[in-house]
Amino acid sequence: MRAEIITIGDELLIGQVVDTNSAWMAERLNEQGIELFQITSVHDERAHIIAALDEAFSRAELVLTTGGLGPTKDDITKQVLCDYFHTRLVEDEQVRLHIQRLYADRPDVLNRLTATQWQVPENATILENRVGSAPLMVFRKDDKMLVCMPGVPYEMKIAMEEQILPYLEHSAFSTQHSAILHRTLQVTGIPESRLAILLENFENSMPEGLHLAYLPKDGIIRLRLSSYGDLTEAEMQAWVDRLQTLTADYRIADSDQPLEVLVGERLKARGATIATAESCTGGRLAALLNRHAGSSAFYWGSVVSYDNSVKEQVLGVPAEMIRAHGVVSEEVVRVMAEHVRQLLHTDYAIATSGIAGPSGGTPEKPVGTVWIAWATPEGTTAECFHLGHLREQITERACMKALVGMLKLLDK
Amino acid sequence: MRAEIITIGDELLIGQVVDTNSAWMAERLNEQGIELFQITSVHDERAHIIAALDEAFSRAELVLTTGGLGPTKDDITKQVLCDYFHTRLVEDEQVRLHIQRLYADRPDVLNRLTATQWQVPENATILENRVGSAPLMVFRKDDKMLVCMPGVPYEMKIAMEEQILPYLEHSAFSTQHSAILHRTLQVTGIPESRLAILLENFENSMPEGLHLAYLPKDGIIRLRLSSYGDLTEAEMQAWVDRLQTLTADYRIADSDQPLEVLVGERLKARGATIATAESCTGGRLAALLNRHAGSSAFYWGSVVSYDNSVKEQVLGVPAEMIRAHGVVSEEVVRVMAEHVRQLLHTDYAIATSGIAGPSGGTPEKPVGTVWIAWATPEGTTAECFHLGHLREQITERACMKALVGMLKLLDK
Numbered sequence: 001m002r003a004e005i006i007t008i009g010d011e012l013l014i015g016q017v018v019d020t021n022s023a024w025m026a027e028r029l030n031e032q033g034i035e036l037f038q039i040t041s042v043h044d045e046r047a048h049i050i051a052a053l054d055e056a057f058s059r060a061e062l063v064l065t066t067g068g069l070g071p072t073k074d075d076i077t078k079q080v081l082c083d084y085f086h087t088r089l090v091e092d093e094q095v096r097l098h099i100q101r102l103y104a105d106r107p108d109v110l111n112r113l114t115a116t117q118w119q120v121p122e123n124a125t126i127l128e129n130r131v132g133s134a135p136l137m138v139f140r141k142d143d144k145m146l147v148c149m150p151g152v153p154y155e156m157k158i159a160m161e162e163q164i165l166p167y168l169e170h171s172a173f174s175t176q177h178s179a180i181l182h183r184t185l186q187v188t189g190i191p192e193s194r195l196a197i198l199l200e201n202f203e204n205s206m207p208e209g210l211h212l213a214y215l216p217k218d219g220i221i222r223l224r225l226s227s228y229g230d231l232t233e234a235e236m237q238a239w240v241d242r243l244q245t246l247t248a249d250y251r252i253a254d255s256d257q258p259l260e261v262l263v264g265e266r267l268k269a270r271g272a273t274i275a276t277a278e279s280c281t282g283g284r285l286a287a288l289l290n291r292h293a294g295s296s297a298f299y300w301g302s303v304v305s306y307d308n309s310v311k312e313q314v315l316g317v318p319a320e321m322i323r324a325h326g327v328v329s330e331e332v333v334r335v336m337a338e339h340v341r342q343l344l345h346t347d348y349a350i351a352t353s354g355i356a357g358p359s360g361g362t363p364e365k366p367v368g369t370v371w372i373a374w375a376t377p378e379g380t381t382a383e384c385f386h387l388g389h390l391r392e393q394i395t396e397r398a399c400m401k402a403l404v405g406m407l408k409l410l411d412k
Numbered sequence: 413m414r415a416e417i418i419t420i421g422d423e424l425l426i427g428q429v430v431d432t433n434s435a436w437m438a439e440r441l442n443e444q445g446i447e448l449f450q451i452t453s454v455h456d457e458r459a460h461i462i463a464a465l466d467e468a469f470s471r472a473e474l475v476l477t478t479g480g481l482g483p484t485k486d487d488i489t490k491q492v493l494c495d496y497f498h499t500r501l502v503e504d505e506q507v508r509l510h511i512q513r514l515y516a517d518r519p520d521v522l523n524r525l526t527a528t529q530w531q532v533p534e535n536a537t538i539l540e541n542r543v544g545s546a547p548l549m550v551f552r553k554d555d556k557m558l559v560c561m562p563g564v565p566y567e568m569k570i571a572m573e574e575q576i577l578p579y580l581e582h583s584a585f586s587t588q589h590s591a592i593l594h595r596t597l598q599v600t601g602i603p604e605s606r607l608a609i610l611l612e613n614f615e616n617s618m619p620e621g622l623h624l625a626y627l628p629k630d631g632i633i634r635l636r637l638s639s640y641g642d643l644t645e646a647e648m649q650a651w652v653d654r655l656q657t658l659t660a661d662y663r664i665a666d667s668d669q670p671l672e673v674l675v676g677e678r679l680k681a682r683g684a685t686i687a688t689a690e691s692c693t694g695g696r697l698a699a700l701l702n703r704h705a706g707s708s709a710f711y712w713g714s715v716v717s718y719d720n721s722v723k724e725q726v727l728g729v730p731a732e733m734i735r736a737h738g739v740v741s742e743e744v745v746r747v748m749a750e751h752v753r754q755l756l757h758t759d760y761a762i763a764t765s766g767i768a769g770p771s772g773g774t775p776e777k778p779v780g781t782v783w784i785a786w787a788t789p790e791g792t793t794a795e796c797f798h799l800g801h802l803r804e805q806i807t808e809r810a811c812m813k814a815l816v817g818m819l820k821l822l823d824k
Contacts, residue, residue: 011627013448014594015439016636016668020430022453027427036425038460041434041451044625048450055467072608072626073615106603113605131801133605152628154805182426191518193525196484203485213456214484215423216564224428256428273719278695282702286695286716293770293803295718301726302716304698307685310713310756314726344722358705389543391705393566 003029004056005039008049008067008077009151012041021066021156028160030180032168034062035228044068049080053146061144062168067151069134071113078137081148082121085139089119092126092135099133109133127163131155136163145171181227181236184256187247188220188404195221195250202246207231210239218393218400222256223247252404259403260288266410267298272347274406276302277315277340279327280354280370285399300344305336315339328353328365330373330382337373338380348409349375350402356391370398374405381409415441416468417451420461420479420489421563424453433478433568440572442592444580446474447640456480461492465558473556474580479563481546483525490549493560494533497551501531504538504547511545521545539575543567548575557583593639593648596668599659600632600816607633607662614658619643622651630805630812634668635659664816671815672700678822679710684759686818688714689727689752691739692766692782697811712756717748727751740765740777742785742794749785750792760821761787762814768803782810786817793821 005025011017019041026036037060042048049068056063068077082088096118103109117133120126127136134150136159147164149156187195192214196203203212209230215222225239244251253262267274276285286302289295303314308327311317316339317332325331333353341349354370361367368389373382383405387397417437423429431453438448449472454460461480468475480489494500508530515521529545532538539548546562548571559576561568599607604626608615615624621642627634637651656663665674679686688697698714701707715726720739723729728751729744737743745765753761766782773779780801785794795817799809 010623010625010638011636012435013438013451014442014638015435015437015448016594016596016627016634017629018430018432018435019451023424023427023430025427026425030426036427037455038464039425039431039451039453043449052450070626070628071605074623074625108606109603111605111609113608114603154800154802157802182428184428191521191526193483193523194520196525197523211422211486213422213486214482215428216482217429222428224423226422226426276716283690283695283698283714283716286718287699290694290716290718291804300719301722302695302714302718303726304688304695304702304714304716306698306702306708306714307712307756313757314713314715314755343726344719345725388566390566390569 001034001062002037002060003034003062003064004037004060006049006052006056006063006065007039007041007151008044008065009041010044010074013043021151021153024153024157025064025160028165030182032165033180034168035180044074044076046076046080049077050084053084057141057144062147063144064147064149066149066156069148069150071116071133077148078121081124081137081139081146085121085123085141087121087123090122092118092120095120095126095135098128102131102133127159127167129155129159130162131158138167179229179233181231181233182224182256183236183240184222184224185240185243185247185251186220186222186253186256186259187250188252190221190250192216192221195223195247199243199246202242206239218397219387220252220259220400220404224256252407258288259400259407261292263403263406263410264289264292264295264298266407267348268294273298273300274348274350275300275340275344275346277336277349277351278302278304279306279311279336279352280356281352281395281398281402282306284395285350285352285402288399288403300346303340303343311336315343326365328355328369328371330371330384333371333373334380334382337375337382341375347377348406350406351375352398352402354387354394354398356394357389358391368394370394370401372398372402372405374409376409381405413446413474414449414472415446415474415476416449416472418461418464418468418475418477419451419453419563420456420477421453422456422486425455433563433565436565436569437476437572440577442594444577445592446580447592456486456488458488458492461489462496465496469553469556474559475556476559476561476576478561478568481560481562483528483545489560490533493536493549493551493558497533497535497553499533499535502534504530504532507532507538507547510540514545539571539579541567541571542574543570550579591641591645593643593645594636594668595648595652596634596636597652597655597659597663598632598634598665598668598671599662600664602633602662604628604633607635607659611655611658614654618651630809631799632664632671632812632816636668664819670700671812671819673704675815675818675822676701676704676707676710678819679760680706685710685712686760686762687712687752687756687758689748689761689763690714690716691718691723691748691764692768693764693807693810693814694718696807697762697764697814700811700815712758715752715755723748727755738777740767740781740783742783742796745783745785746792746794749787749794753787759789760818762818763787764810764814766799766806766810768806769801770803780806782806782813784810784814784817786821788821793817
C-alpha cells in the first residue's frame with residue numbers, strides 16, 4: 001500500500017511556515033503498514049493542485065492532503081476538489097450543528113464566513129473535525145482514496161488519530177500483514193564514515209529487502225534498519241542483535257526515543273529528580289526535560305543564568321572565580337551544577353556554560369567552546385566540548401551532550 | 413524565474429526527520445527574486461530521484477536538491493546524478509586538499525570512505541563546502557541548472573549563503589528586477605473569519621497580481637500581502653498602509669519578525685532588561701528570549717519552577733498561598749513575576765503558571781488554563797487564558813501570549 005502527501009499552501013513555498021505535518025503523518029502511516037512514497041508541497045493555485053493530484057494518483061493508492069481549508073479567500077482546496085471530482089458544495093446539517101456547538105460560546109466566530117465551512121462536496125464522505133471548523137473529507141477515485149485535512153498541526157493530528165487512521169483501517173487501507181519494520185539504534189563518539197567502515201561486512205551481508213540508514217544530527221548518529229514487508233519480526237531482531245553487538249562501544253540507546261525521554265525513564269525508575277543550571281543553552285535543556293507528559297515526576301526546575309550577575313547571586317558562583325577563570329570554565333560550571341542541585345533539592349543536576357556566538361570568542365576559548373558539569377549523589381564531573389560555529393547548532397549540540405553524559409552516568 | 417526543491421532521503425518519508433531546509437531555502441530564494449514553485453521529497457532510490465528531476469525540470473529553470481551526499485552506502489545522489497548527466501566520477505584535487513585540511517586534526521575521519529567524497533562528477537562545477545566533506549555540485553542542463561547540496565541543515569545554510577546564492581546571482585539566475593514582494597502584519601485578538609469579513613472590501617478591491625494570505629498560529633494571525641513582480645514597492649506600500657489602518661485595533665507588529673525579536677528590540681532601545689519565572693512554559697520563554705544573537709544585552713535569566721518547592725524556596729511564593737489559591741492562580745503568578753524581577757535585578761519580568769496536561773485539570777481549572785503576569789517598573793498586571801487541550805499547543809500559545817502582553821506594555 002503506497003501513499004503520498006500533498007501539502008497545500010503558499011506559506012510553505014515562500015518559507016513562512018515549516019512543514020512539520022508531513023513527518024508526523026509519515027510516522028503514523030508507517031505504523032499502520034502504509035508506505036509513504038512522496039511528499040509534495042504546492043501553491044494555493046488551482047492548476048497546480050490538480051496537477052499534483054493527478055501525479056500522486058498515478059503513483060499511489062492513497063493521497064492525503066493538508067491545507068487550504070480555512071474560511072478565507074486564499075484557501076481554495078475545497079472548491080478545487082469539487083471540480084476535480086465533478087461535484088458541488090451542499091450544506092451539511094451535521095457539520096453545521098457541530099460547528100455551531102463548537103463555537104457556542106464565541107458568537108464572534110459564528111459569522112457568515114464560518115458558515116461556508118458547513119458547505120461540503122456532495123459526493124465526499126465527511127468525518128468530524130472535533131477541534132476546528134474545516135471538515136475532513138474523503139473522496140473515492142476508482143479504487144483509490146483521497147483524504148483532505150486542515151493544515152493547522154493540532155487539528156490535523158487529532159483528525160488523523162481519532163478519525164482518519166481508524167477510517168483507513170476500517171476501509172482495509174492499512175495493511176498490517178505486510179509489516180513495515182523500522183528499528184533504530186543511537187550511537188555517539190564515532191564519525192559517520194568510521195562507523196560505516198566498522199559496519200561494512202554487516203552491510204554487505206544484509207539480505208535484499210533490509211536497508212541500513214545513517215542519520216547524523218547534533219553529534220548523535222541514528223542507525224536505522226528498515227524492511228518493507230520482506231523480513232519477519234524475528235529475522236529483523238536477529239539483525240538488530242548483530243548491530244547492537246557491533247556498535248557496543250558507541251551505542252547510547254536501543255531505540256529512536258529522544259534522549260530526554262530515556263533520561264526521564266531512568267530517573268523515574270529510581271525515583272530520582274533532576275535540575276538544570278543553564279547559561280549558553282538558555283532554557284532549552286529545561287524545555288527538553290519537561291517536554292513530555294509526566295515529567296513533573298522527575299524534573300524539578302532550572303536556573304537560567306544568562307547574565308553573570310545571576311550566576312553570582314542565584315547560583316553562588318564567586319565573582320573572583322569568574323574573574324580568574326572566566327564564566328566558560330570547569331570551575332564555574334561545577335559550582336553551577338552543585339549549587340542548583342542544593343538549591344532545588346534534587347538528586348542530579350546538569351550545568352552548561354559556553355560561547356554560543358557570534359561574538360564573545362577568544363583564541364583560547366573560541367565560539368563553540370562549551371563546559372558541561374553533571375552533579376550526582378556520588379560527586380561531580382565536568383567536560384569541555386567544541387561544538388561548531390553556529391549559535392543554534394552550538395546550543396542544540398550542548399543539550400545533546402548534556403543528555404548523553406547524564407544517560408551514561410545513569411547507566412553506569 | 414522559477415525554482416523547485418527536491419529533498420532526498422528515506423528519513424523524510426518515514427517521519428524520522430522534519431524537513432526544515434526547504435522553508436529556509438524558500439525564504440532566501442524569494443529574497444533574490446526567485447519564485448519557488450514546488451517542493452518534492454523523495455526516497456534514496458534511483459528511479460525515484462530521476463523521475464523527480466525530470467518532472468522538476470519540466471516546470472522550473474532551477475532545481476535545488478538536498479540530501480544523499482554522505483559517504484555511507486545509503487546515500488546515492490552523487491552516483492545517480494552522474495548517470496543522469498552521462499558523466500563519471502573523477503578525483504578532484506582541490507576538494508581532496510580541502511577535506512584533508514578540514515579534518516587535519518581528526519585522523520579518524522580521514523579514512524577511505526571519506527576519501528570517496530573527493531570523487532566528483534566530471535562535468536559538474538564544484539563549489540566549496542566550507543564546513544563538511546560533501547561537495548556542492550552545479551550541473552547545467554540546456555539553459556537550466558541543478559544545484560546539489562548536503563541535507564545537514566547547517567552545512568546547507570552555509571553553502572547557500574556563502575556559495576550558492578552568490579553563484580546564482582553571478583550566473584544571472586536571480587532576477588532582482590522582477591521583484592517578489594512579501595509584506596506581513598501580525599494581528600491578534602480576532603478570529604480569522606471575523607478578520608476576513610473586516611477585510612472583505614479591501615480584498616475585493618485588490619488588483620490582479622496582489623495576494624492576501626491568512627496564517628493563523630498559536631493565537632496570532634500573520635497577514636501577508638504578496639506580489640510576484642506585478643507591483644512596484646510604492647504600490648505595495650500603499651496597500652500595506654491601507655491594511656495597517658484597517659487592522660489597527662488588532663495589530664501587534666508591522667513585520668514578520670518573531671515577537672521575541674520585537675520585544676528584544678524595544679528593550680534594547682530603552683536599555684532595559686528582562687527575566688522570566690516559568691512553570692508551565694518550562695524554559696521555552698527563556699529559550700525564545702535568548703534565541704537570537706545580541707540577547708545578552710536585555711535578557712538576564714530565568715527561574716524555571718516546575719516543582720512547587722522551587723516556587724516556594726526560590727521564588728518566594730508562600731506555601732499558604734499555594735494551598736489557598738492553587739499554583740495556577742493570579743496570586744501565585746504575580747508573586748513569581750515580582751520576585752524574579754527583584755531576584756535577578758531586571759526592569760521587567762514575565763511569569764507563567766498553567767496546566768499543560770494531559771493530567772492535572774479540574775472542573776474549575778481545566779487543562780489549558782494559564783495565568784501570566786507581567787511585572788514592570790510601573791506595577792504588575794496579570795491575565796488568565798484558556799489555551800486549548802494539547803500540551804505542546806498550550807505551552808507554545810502561553811509563550812506567545814506572554815510576548816504579546818509584554819509587547820503591548822512596552823508600546824504603551
